[in-house]
Amino acid sequence: MTRPRVPETEQGIQGAAIVGQYDEMQRRLRDKGWLETGDIITSGITRGLALEIGPGPGYLGLEWLRLTRGTTLKGVDISADMIALARRNAAAYGLEGRAEYHHGDGVDLPFGPGLFDAVFTAGSLHEWHEPKAVLLEIARVLKPGGKLLIMDFRRDMPLLVKGCLWFLARPKSMRPGLFTSIAAAYTPAEARIMVKEAGFSRCDVKPGMAGITITGCSRMPAIVAPILCADQDLSEV
Secondary structure (H helix, E strand, O other): OOOOOOOOOOOOOOOHHHHHHHHHHHHHHHHOOOOOHHHHHHOOOOOOEEEEEOOOOOHHHHHHHHHOOOOEEEEEEOOHHHHHHHHHHHHHHOOOOOEEEEEOOHHHOOOOOOOEEEEEEEOOHHHOOOHHHHHHHHHHHEEEEEEEEEEEEEOOOOHHHHHHHHHHOOOHHHHHHHHHHHHHOEOHHHHHHHHOOOOEEEEEEEEOOOEEEEEEEEOOOOOOHHHHOOOOOOOOO
16 A cells, blocks of 8 residues: 655755755766656656756756757756856856746746746655645646646555665665655655646646656646647546
8 A cells, every 4th residue: 555645845856965966866877867857858858948847956847958950948946056056067068048047936936927938847746735726727827739748656666666666776875865755756646636727728647667757738728728638648637
């Protein structure tokens, strides 16, 4: 039986020491090619202006910018320490002209409606203290037909998979945080309920061994919906 969800944090990752350790972990994932950049591109997010919620040190979005052309990125993170780090990393990539980062909360995104071609996030869903409110904000800032991609852990992952993630986690000081993140994550069934009324015309929740992937398309007039969403293989929730 899957244990009840245990919320982890409402303030993100704060403080120089833990932020530095998290940066080390994310750099290792990047260097080993374990970031979800390929999943973003495979989902069809390859052009225009994208919003990344919870970018942390920024490597996922910066790698996406590096591998795409004519793209720009805005990131929003609740941790001011992470925003400062992401800005430094964008400068190190030479991408500060294409990436900008804002300190803020997903429940009140600092952008006007219909601004973004896509929104993506990895590993932040379990930290959203009001996930439905964040999803409604995402729907608000997406252009009609804009793409959504959410990737996170699943709380009901097999014990063997959880053990493998623990073994691979580096630095080792991040291992306790890995377990609290998994305990705060949602099951695929919970995620389906969450996104059902969040303002997307099409949405699909796909379970993997360790995580869930949510893909969607923002609402638009029914006449053009089949055209703009034709490249997505999504089913109604």
